[in-house]
Amino acid sequence: MQDTASVLALAPDEASVKAARGLVAPAKWPLLGADAAAVWGECQGSGSKPYQTQVDLSGPAFRCTCPSRKFPCKHGLALLLLRVADPGRFQPTRPAWVDEWLTSREQKEKKKEEREERKAHAPSAEPASASPREIQRWERIDGAAQELQRWMADQLAQGLGSLGAGSLEGWRTMAARMVDGQAPGLGQRLLEAAERVRQGADWPEQVMRRLGLLQLACDGVQRRASLPEAVQADLREVVGWPVDKDSVVAHGDAVDDTWSVLGVVQEQREPKLIERRVWLHGQQSQRRALLLDHSYGGRGFEQAWEPGSSARATLHFFPGAAGLRARCSESERLGAATWPNATLGQEWDEIARRLAASPWTTMHPLVLRNATLERTATGWRCVVQGQDLPVRTEENFGWQLLATSGGHPVHLAGEWDGEAFFPMSAWRDDQTAPGGSAHPHE
Structure with missing residues (x-):
């Protein structure tokens, strides 16, 4: 950085240039230093402690204790501008915080070179067909x-x-x-x-x-x-890499079955984004499935699913060890659902299997048979086969389920996140209860 133009070329925007020029005053810098490897200084800001600013000239690379997210920040630019304008003010004795940073950078660079060396001699992580x-x-x-x-x-x-x-x-x-x-x-x-x-x-x-x-x-x-x-x-x-849904229909594991709708959940994710989760149970395959869709700006969803109903449908499952998420290519509504009859032990075993295969799965379908919903001083819970499970739900929905059950055991379908049960629907053996809700979660 031998001249002003080369320093200003590093600025992220014009506002940073203007702000940096306002800091080019020795009075604002109680400490200034430089040698062949780095430039450093302390700039007095609005707080009690000055900002520690340093530049590794081999990059150049910048570091500053100010909260700015711009890179480089105005302090880094001002420090270099001041060195160009008045190099005689910079002393060669490095403070400990500069030595520590430069040593850390050297170690990181050495490790990076070692990784690159290993990478050069290792087989490629990507298939030959990768673009x-x-x-x-x-x-x-x-x-x-x-x-x-x-x-x-x-x-x-x-x-x-x-x-x-x-x-x-x-x-x-x-x-x-x-x-x-x-x-x-x-x-x-x-x-x-x-x-x-x-x-x-x-x-x-x-x-x-x-x-x-x-x-x-x-x-x-x-x-x-x-x-x-x-x-x-x-x-x-x-990591958030989206899967092409058309390729799922074309190549995903296809399962044709009569699917019971265990529950439907809609949640506001962003001001204009709604997420819908539809949980299904295959009557012949005994497989659970998740249809995950999003609606933006008030647009409706392509398919309608009603809790407690059933439909003949072909589901195409997304690739993955969890084996839950699917896409529906065609469906025909039939009538009332046929509810799963798994024991609590079987439900926990299936969740354990799924977690062992894919530990990042955060939400699991869970059916609780003969569960008693209770309101306690600290919140909701349900008692099933001697186990107490914490329940999280909207108050209105909880009271609706309690009124439906009359305090007696009912069958519940919901989501389990590893900490609590979120009920979606309820039924008895003699009838289907109107337990569905658009927003059952707190």
């Missing part, structure tokens, strides 16, 4: 996953107990970086972990469980070539 575009996306996802792993290691080294409302902004920033790295699914799961921080007495356990699954996903991305195809498909879903 250049697909290979490029996986390379970006690889980089995002490695960055997320390093970041999570830093968070754990600091300890979850240090987390507060202010520090969670960094979690949101990292989630945004996952989107930039073409791995939006990793970012969404990180935000879900952040939502658990300091929520409930067991929040450290809940956060650690979610971070553990993220770590597992990052490990899987790096060694995906050695994993079965079904698990590779699950990883694509975890």
